[in-house]
Amino acid sequence: MSDEEDDIILSELNDDDLVAQMFDDLYDGLKEEIEEGVDILLERGWAPYDVLTKALVGGMTIVGNDFRDGILFVPEVLLAANAMKGGMAILKPLLAETGAPRVGKMVIGTVKGDIHDIGKNLVGMMMEGAGFEVVDLGINNAVEAYMDAIKSEEADILGMSALLTTTMPYMKVVIDTMIEEGIRDDYTILVGGAPLNDEFGKAIGADAYCRDAAVAVETAKMFMDRKHNQLAG
Amino acid sequence: MSNALSRLMSSRDWLLADGATGTTLFNMGLQSGDAPEFWNVDHTDRITALYQGAVDAGSDLFLTNTFGGNAARLKLHDGQSRVFELNKAGAEIGREVADKAGRDVIVAGSVGPTGEIMEPMGALTHASAVEMFHEQAEGLKAGGADIVWVETISAAEEFKAAAEAFALADMPWCGTMSFDTAGRTMMGLTSAEMVKLVGKLPNAPIAFGANCGVGSSDLLRTVKGFVDAGPTAPLISKGNAGIPKYVEGHIHYDGTPELMADYACLARDLGATIIGGCCGTTPDHLRAMRAALETRPKEDMPTLDAITAALGGFSSESDGTDGAGPTRAPRRGRRRA
Numbered sequence: 249m250s251d252e253e254d255d256i257i258l259s260e261l262n263d264d265d266l267v268a269q270m271f272d273d274l275y276d277g278l279k280e281e282i283e284e285g286v287d288i289l290l291e292r293g294w295a296p297y298d299v300l301t302k303a304l305v306g307g308m309t310i311v312g313n314d315f316r317d318g319i320l321f322v323p324e325v326l327l328a329a330n331a332m333k334g335g336m337a338i339l340k341p342l343l344a345e346t347g348a349p350r351v352g353k354m355v356i357g358t359v360k361g362d363i364h365d366i367g368k369n370l371v372g373m374m375m376e377g378a379g380f381e382v383v384d385l386g387i388n389n390a391v392e393a394y395m396d397a398i399k400s401e402e403a404d405i406l407g408m409s410a411l412l413t414t415t416m417p418y419m420k421v422v423i424d425t426m427i428e429e430g431i432r433d434d435y436t437i438l439v440g441g442a443p444l445n446d447e448f449g450k451a452i453g454a455d456a457y458c459r460d461a462a463v464a465v466e467t468a469k470m471f472m473d474r475k476h477n478q479l480a481g
Numbered sequence: 482m483s484n485a486l487s488r489l490m491s492s493r494d495w496l497l498a499d500g501a502t503g504t505t506l507f508n509m510g511l512q513s514g515d516a517p518e519f520w521n522v523d524h525t526d527r528i529t530a531l532y533q534g535a536v537d538a539g540s541d542l543f544l545t546n547t548f549g550g551n552a553a554r555l556k557l558h559d560g561q562s563r564v565f566e567l568n569k570a571g572a573e574i575g576r577e578v579a580d581k582a583g584r585d586v587i588v589a590g591s592v593g594p595t596g597e598i599m600e601p602m603g604a605l606t607h608a609s610a611v612e613m614f615h616e617q618a619e620g621l622k623a624g625g626a627d628i629v630w631v632e633t634i635s636a637a638e639e640f641k642a643a644a645e646a647f648a649l650a651d652m653p654w655c656g657t658m659s660f661d662t663a664g665r666t667m668m669g670l671t672s673a674e675m676v677k678l679v680g681k682l683p684n685a686p687i688a689f690g691a692n693c694g695v696g697s698s699d700l701l702r703t704v705k706g707f708v709d710a711g712p713t714a715p716l717i718s719k720g721n722a723g724i725p726k727y728v729e730g731h732i733h734y735d736g737t738p739e740l741m742a743d744y745a746c747l748a749r750d751l752g753a754t755i756i757g758g759c760c761g762t763t764p765d766h767l768r769a770m771r772a773a774l775e776t777r778p779k780e781d782m783p784t785l786d787a788i789t790a791a792l793g794g795f796s797s798e799s800d801g802t803d804g805a806g807p808t809r810a811p812r813r814g815r816r817r818a
Contacts (some may be wrong), residue, residue: 256817269814274815317807318797321669322635326602347725361515361557366598366667396535411607413725413732413760414503414511420727426780442661443725443732443760 258284263292267303274307275314277327279334284336296342297349300379302334309375312462315370322366325461329373336376351378352472355397356383356407359422362415367441367461371407374461375468382406392420398435404475405468406455410441420452427453436471438464484653485627486587488685489541490715494779497717497771498757499535499543504589505763506531506546507731508556518550518556521570528571532578536586537773538764543579543586544630547571547621547730548593551613553605556686563622564613571622588631589655590621592643599638622652631656632692632719637678641715648684650699655755657692657717660703664800671801672706676810680713690717693759696724697736697744698792699800701751702785708752708800718753733763739770743791745770746755750780784787 258281264286273281282304289299305362311328314320320328354375358368365387372382383401385393398406410416419439426432432453439454449457457469458464490496506517509527520528528546535543552561552567560567568590575588595613597605618629629652632645640656647654658666658675670678672691679689689712690703691703700720707716707807736744741758748756756774760765788793799806 256814265814272812272814275809275812278817309740314807314809318663318665318801319807319809321665322667323669326598365596381524404602407679412503414507414515414517417727417732440665445724445726448725448727 259288262291267296270303271307271310274331275311277331279331282331283334283338283420286338287460290338290342292332296339296346299335300339300343300348304332304339305378307410308332308374312374312377314463316460316462316463322370325370329377330372332373332377338429351380352468353381353383354405354468355383355385355394355401355403356409357389357397357419358387358395358409358411359415360388361418362387362410362412365409367411367437368407368409370461371409371440371458371464374465380467380468384444391425394422395425395429399431403435403437404472405436407438407440407464409439410444412442414442416443416448417452419454422445423453436475438466438467484583484676484687485629486542486589486653486655486769487584489587490687491755493541493752495774496587496755497539497745497767498717498755499540500538500722500758500762500767501760502531502544502546502574502766503550504732504734504761505534515559516549516555517546518559519560519573521546523565523588525570525574528574529578532575534764536578536582539769540606540734540757540767541586542589543575544589544591544632545571545575545621545626545681546591547617548560548591548632550620551592551595551617553591553595553597553613564616566616567626572621572626576625586636587627588625589628589664590618590624590626590652592617592621592631594634594639599636599642607638610639610642611646611649615649618628618652620648622650626652628652628677628687629654633657633659635659635670636668637670640678641682642674644682644684644686651809653684654684655688655717657684657690657719659693660691660699660800661694663797663806664699664702664795664802671701672703673710673802676710676712676757680776686714688715688717688755690719690755692719695796696721696793697741698788698794699796701744701747701788701792702795702800703785704748704751704753705785705788706800708782709802715754716752717755717757719757719759720748722763722766723760725761729756736761736766738766740792741766742769742773746773746777746780747783747788747791749774750783752782
């Protein structure tokens with residue numbers, strides 16, 4: 249291979265080729281290259297919201313699909329998400345300044361007694377990758393922590409994660425409390441974690457069980473679309 | 482052959498391991514979110530009953546109630562300073578039950594994952610993982626465990642750290658990983674890759690294999706993957722009794738004792754030596770598994786079709802060992818050097 253083929257100068261690529269290259273670089277988890285790509289697109293006059301949705305979200309969608317399909321696994325997705333975060337750090341203040349449309353806000357956390365946060369972190373990162381605002385409560389959350397956060401953050405979505413059969417029933421405690429307080433229907437509730445399944449999600453009264461981070465993003469988008477339709481109607 | 486497990490294995494074609502710990506403790510009143518390991522001190526009668534249930538059902542080996550007994554996990558319950566105490570206590574109760582069994586029963590000190598991601602993807606260093614596993618192994622050793630048994634691991638790095646820690650504690654060991662994501666571990670490791678990993682460890686396990694994961698058919702596909710890759714140590718098969726369902730405030734697994742009996746015989750026919758259950762596997766399941774292993778003659782190695790015909794379909798088409806799994810769409814950009 250010649251040197252010319254080996255060296256990719258991002259700034260010499262046209263917009264289409266640059267975005268295609270950024271998709272690949274996200275896939276390969278190359279943070280510095282993604283940051284450079286974001287800067288170049290901004291310099292070329294792209295709106296921050298377009299950089300987010302067309303370059304970053306587009307690339308993370310491919311990563312999410314391949315994760316869902318068993319082509320990529322957790323280590324590769326963590327790397328990709330880390331690269332995306334680099335780009336997001338540049339875009340975040342600009343998005344706020346330009347008043348870009350709000351996709352939705354999610355409060356997410358692992359339930360009481362459970363310290364597993366790998367899956368939950370992946371969901372959080374993929375949701376951010378899809379343009380959602382994410383408030384991460386971390387691990388070991390009691391019902392009070394969830395209740396406080398969804399109210400004070402004015403969240404659209406509550407995401408709960410559990411990786412143990414010993415902790416997954418706690419999700420129902422949280423949902424039951426929301427029902428008691430009469431606020432259950434104000435939120436979309438998504439649940440996930442290795443030992444869960446659809447049937448469990450339904451049995452505890454969640455809106456959906458999400459098998460993985462990619463499905464969580466798709467499901468969240470679907471519920472936000474429905475909500476917007478209802479408001480419009 | 483200085484350890485009790487190797488001695489027992491040399492005289493038997495198969496050993497029956499135990500079933501579920503979490504499921505059983507829930508049925509005894511463990512509350513969602515509480516640390517089961519505290520019961521090794523606070524409710525010794527219940528932990529005795531947990532172990533006794535497996536022994537009475539015919540288990541030749543049982544795992545101690547110490548799965549979450551490392552500092553990273555116990556920290557959640559503010560119990561990080563009690564690692565040695567809780568592991569020792571869990572093993573001591575096991576020792577007592579095993580010694581009264583009237584036959585050889587192995588006490589295997591359970592060591593679960595730290596729950597953290599190791600470097601370079603995460604923050605957990607190799608040194609601190611080794612330190613945590615070592616601390617736990619010393620507690621289990623002091624309590625009289627015959628061996629230590631690391632289980633439900635998904636990362637090769639964490640498995641290696643455990644092996645290193647067990648060498649430091651001078652404890653013979655077994656290890657199982659959990660293959661729950663398209664036939665691989667969460668971190669993408671295939672069954673064949675685990676065989677390679679085990680073959681390279683300086684401190685080889687007595688036996689290795691798979692536990693938990695999706696259902697019993699997936700588990701056996703993983704065992705077949707081990708066999709096809711030429712394992713250098715005996716194989717362990719510990720599958721869940723079906724999949725979890727939520728019924729009236731409790732988790733129930735839908736696999737029947739009859740199904741787990743079929744699973745146990747298929748595991749043996751595939752070439753597994755240590756056969757048990759995982760989540761949802763009660764003493765009733767274990768009794769059925771024991772009876773089947775004792776009465777049904779060993780048969781030829783089952784095909785994947787025979788496994789799905791007996792136990793149900795796989796969760797994914799490929800498990801990554803057959804080269805037939807899904808692959809990435811072509812790149813649009815140019816490849817970097």
